[in-house]
Amino acid sequence: MTADTLALLGGPKAVTASPRAFIRYGDAELAQLREALAQGTLFYAHGKKVKELCARFAELHGVAHCIPTSSCTAAIHVAVAALNLEPGDEIITAPITDMGTVLGMLWCQLVPIFADVDPDTHLLDPASVEARITPRTKAIVPVHMAGTPCEMTALRAIADAHGLAIIEDCAQSYLAEFNGKTVGTFGALSCFSINEYKHISCGDAGLILTDDDQLASRCRLLIDKGYDRSGLLRIRTTPFLAMNYRMTELQGAVALAQLDKLEGIVAHYRAMYERFHAAMQGVEGLHLPAETPGGRTSAWFYMLRIDEAALGVTRDWFADAVRAEGAPGGGYIPFPIYLNDIFANLATLGTSHLPYALPGVEIGDRYAEGACPHAEMLLKTCLNFSMTQGQTAELVDQYAAAYRKVAGYCLRQRAGG
Numbered sequence: 001m002t003a004d005t006l007a008l009l010g011g012p013k014a015v016t017a018s019p020r021a022f023i024r025y026g027d028a029e030l031a032q033l034r035e036a037l038a039q040g041t042l043f044y045a046h047g048k049k050v051k052e053l054c055a056r057f058a059e060l061h062g063v064a065h066c067i068p069t070s071s072c073t074a075a076i077h078v079a080v081a082a083l084n085l086e087p088g089d090e091i092i093t094a095p096i097t098d099m100g101t102v103l104g105m106l107w108c109q110l111v112p113i114f115a116d117v118d119p120d121t122h123l124l125d126p127a128s129v130e131a132r133i134t135p136r137t138k139a140i141v142p143v144h145m146a147g148t149p150c151e152m153t154a155l156r157a158i159a160d161a162h163g164l165a166i167i168e169d170c171a172q173s174y175l176a177e178f179n180g181k182t183v184g185t186f187g188a189l190s191c192f193s194i195n196e197y198k199h200i201s202c203g204d205a206g207l208i209l210t211d212d213d214q215l216a217s218r219c220r221l222l223i224d225k226g227y228d229r230s231g232l233l234r235i236r237t238t239p240f241l242a243m244n245y246r247m248t249e250l251q252g253a254v255a256l257a258q259l260d261k262l263e264g265i266v267a268h269y270r271a272m273y274e275r276f277h278a279a280m281q282g283v284e285g286l287h288l289p290a291e292t293p294g295g296r297t298s299a300w301f302y303m304l305r306i307d308e309a310a311l312g313v314t315r316d317w318f319a320d321a322v323r324a325e326g327a328p329g330g331g332y333i334p335f336p337i338y339l340n341d342i343f344a345n346l347a348t349l350g351t352s353h354l355p356y357a358l359p360g361v362e363i364g365d366r367y368a369e370g371a372c373p374h375a376e377m378l379l380k381t382c383l384n385f386s387m388t389q390g391q392t393a394e395l396v397d398q399y400a401a402a403y404r405k406v407a408g409y410c411l412r413q414r415a416g417g
């Protein structure tokens, strides 16, 4: 047995360092929560916490309006509903994302259409987006996955040429930049997640940004059963189909404390991501992620792709081997979003197949295997791990050593050594 012997085969682990201790929710969150409770109300329309959170988040982005929601899934539902599209209209989005990107579209009886991704950036390929536009297409929802911004110049040009709205899904991409502008400032509406797993968290909640006064008013009604809480009148009538997706003052309080930490967290994630990326350069058999030209990732997770033929092993074997070394690594979602039953088997409301059964809607092979070949290949061969505040330079260097060790073993086996 040598230092090169894989831990999976009884050798020593490449990772011996431990994560540094950090407190995610501490004194700052407690102080905010105390203040929220002392208000005597936890209702967003009466308290100050959610209002302050929204004011500060809008200011951070230089955007006129920020609307609070109970999750990013809710935020995207509201953003899509704010466009007031016709049932059966189509929205183009990415096939590699969280289900929260598309659920609200279906509840609005809109048809998600999936364009393929670039195999190196892993993000929506503008050429594929353009190829999927039909007379029914009304919007594009780019997902800045893993913290990496999409090619917004090309997507904006396509949207403008075809009169489409853009709703950015920024759930994973706080403070990511494209051409020097922060994501969340490119779309008519942009949606963020404050769930447990994101750069910042209050357990669960979401935020919508928009510069458009009318869209903002619609969003404000859509999150609160249609009730207008802005004036003294407190009008409790419902002008259109709305939801209750309100954020509480408790969520707002914790999110406010977390917002103070956001820049530091993003800086740490970026430093760890860039360090790992630099240490992984030139490893045969591994395709490292590419940044969108003009983009600056906010490094939510690191995703690379295994060349199974070059390494002579499967992605799952490689993942087991790096995990045995003590390094993180696993697949992302198991298959593209469109292979879930709600698409592939049109299993939506009862036996209705709505919205796919609406007159004029044709699904064809758009939810069939092969619809987005790059996305399918990527999800079968990717390995990813989240950046965390516990990671240190030493730990991340050892992760890279683990990946290099496993790749080196595979290549030697392939070469017959």
Ligand SMILES: Cc1ncc(COP(=O)(O)O)c(C=O)c1O
Binding pocket: 071, 072, 073, 074, 097, 098, 099, 100, 101, 143, 145, 169, 171, 172, 192, 193, 194, 195, 204, 205, 206
């Ligand atoms: C890209 C993306 N969009 C939307 C969502 C939905 O966010 P939430 O869990 O806050 O509803 C997530 C959450 O994982 C996400 O990663």
